[in-house]
Amino acid sequence: MKRQARPVSLAWSNPVVRWWSLLTLVSGANIAIWFALYRQYHEQSSGSLSNTSGIGLMLLLSAGYVFGCAFRSVLPRADVQRICLVDTWLSSVAVGRSVATVAEICFAAQWAIVLHQLGTMTGAETTVTIAWIIVPLIVIAEAFSWYAVLTTHYLCNAIENSIWAMVFFLVGIALCRLLPEFHGPVRWAFIAAIGGIAAFLAFLMTIDVPMYLNRWRANLAAGGTLLHPLEGLRDVSRRWIVTHDIAEWREEIAWMSLYFSMAVWSSLALCVGYSLEDQLPRYRTEPAIVSTTPAIGSPVQHTATIAPTVTSRN
Numbered sequence: 001m002k003r004q005a006r007p008v009s010l011a012w013s014n015p016v017v018r019w020w021s022l023l024t025l026v027s028g029a030n031i032a033i034w035f036a037l038y039r040q041y042h043e044q045s046s047g048s049l050s051n052t053s054g055i056g057l058m059l060l061l062s063a064g065y066v067f068g069c070a071f072r073s074v075l076p077r078a079d080v081q082r083i084c085l086v087d088t089w090l091s092s093v094a095v096g097r098s099v100a101t102v103a104e105i106c107f108a109a110q111w112a113i114v115l116h117q118l119g120t121m122t123g124a125e126t127t128v129t130i131a132w133i134i135v136p137l138i139v140i141a142e143a144f145s146w147y148a149v150l151t152t153h154y155l156c157n158a159i160e161n162s163i164w165a166m167v168f169f170l171v172g173i174a175l176c177r178l179l180p181e182f183h184g185p186v187r188w189a190f191i192a193a194i195g196g197i198a199a200f201l202a203f204l205m206t207i208d209v210p211m212y213l214n215r216w217r218a219n220l221a222a223g224g225t226l227l228h229p230l231e232g233l234r235d236v237s238r239r240w241i242v243t244h245d246i247a248e249w250r251e252e253i254a255w256m257s258l259y260f261s262m263a264v265w266s267s268l269a270l271c272v273g274y275s276l277e278d279q280l281p282r283y284r285t286e287p288a289i290v291s292t293t294p295a296i297g298s299p300v301q302h303t304a305t306i307a308p309t310v311t312s313r314n
Contacts, residue, residue: 016244019253020076020085023260027070030264034059034066037271058113058271061106065267068103072096073260078252079149080157080215083241093236097149101142107263108138108167110270115174117277122181122284127174137167150232152224154216158209165204172197186283189273196266208255 010017041055077084077096084091112134119127141163148156175190175197182190227235243249 010244014244015246016085016249019249019257023073023076023256026261027073027264030066030261030268031070033268034063037062037268041271041275054113054117054277055271055275058110058274061110061113062267062271064106065103065110066264068099068106069260069264071099072103073256076249076252076256077240078249079145079236080152080154081241081248082235082239083243083248085242085244087240087242091240091242092238093149093240094233097146097236101146104142105135105138107267108135110267111171114270114274115171117274118178118280119174121277121280122178124174124177124181126177130170130174134167134171137163141167147229149236150229151226152219152232153226154212154219158212158216161204161209161212165201165209168197168200172201181285182280182283183285184283186280193266196262203255203258211251 012018038059041059075084075086075088075091075096077091077093079093079097082093084096089095112131115127115131115134119125119129119131141160144156144160144163147153148160172194175194179187179190
């Protein structure tokens with residue numbers, strides 16, 4: 001097993017160590033929240049929940065993402081550069097990228113399930129259609145990610161993250177389509193989600209994707225050569241570079257910090273949202289036609305008023 005190591009400093013004064021500690025702390029809290037949700041819904045499984053099997057699947061998918069991100073927080077690595085913080089085979093890109101692939105597909109599946117649930121409930125065909133194409137698009141993004149990792153081709157990383165941007169742009173459209181269907185806290189939850197998605201898209205298109213494009217151009221200018229995929233497969237399995245140098249990690253810190261915290265929180269929130277299916281109808285807003293009936297013998301007058309009504313399932 002071939003390893004390359006650089007002098008490391010684990011002093012608390014090293015900003016990389018402080019960042020790593022924060023990632024680990026947040027991941028521990030995320031796991032605790034997941035177990036709290038699991039316990040709550042497991043205790044309710046013998047109760048009156050009508051979507052017990054559905055919430056079980058959502059929790060399973062969330063576990064794939066929560067625990068996958070926790071693994072990547074405890075053992076951070078940058079794939080194309082082959083750098084990591086801990087000298088262990090678990091830090092190899094082959095292991096880490098495999099964990100990331102499963103986790104990200106689980107996360108995409110969560111969004112697909114929730115949007116399909118909401119779109120079916122409201123008859124919003126646009127939302128249902130978007131729900132069906134989320135996972136296939138993310139699978140394509142994962143293929144570009146693996147090709148980038150194996151060949152060290154940063155342009156494929158840019159394409160991968162552009163696909164993620166496309167997916168969440170579509171998710172934002174799906175949520176906008178649902179806004180007129182609900183009122184009250186549900187509508188505000190959608191507005192908050194749309195705002196978060198807008199911020200995420202801004203980050204991807206102004207910071208993340210340009211970072212990979214700049215690396216690709218720099219590699220071209222330096223005359224760098226790409227690995228053959230088979231050669232890259234051996235490389236990601238056998239080589240990792242241990243470094244705690246902030247210069248090596250500076251560009252990775254922003255996206256990893258957001259990804260392993262806020263994205264995980266959204267995965268947990270999707271579980272909560274899905275479990276509230278039986279309560280959503282009381283927040284539905286539907287048009288109803290209210291007509292007045294004239295008294296006998298009086299001139300016939302027809303008036304119609306479109307008024308919002310709230311339906312509830314009790």
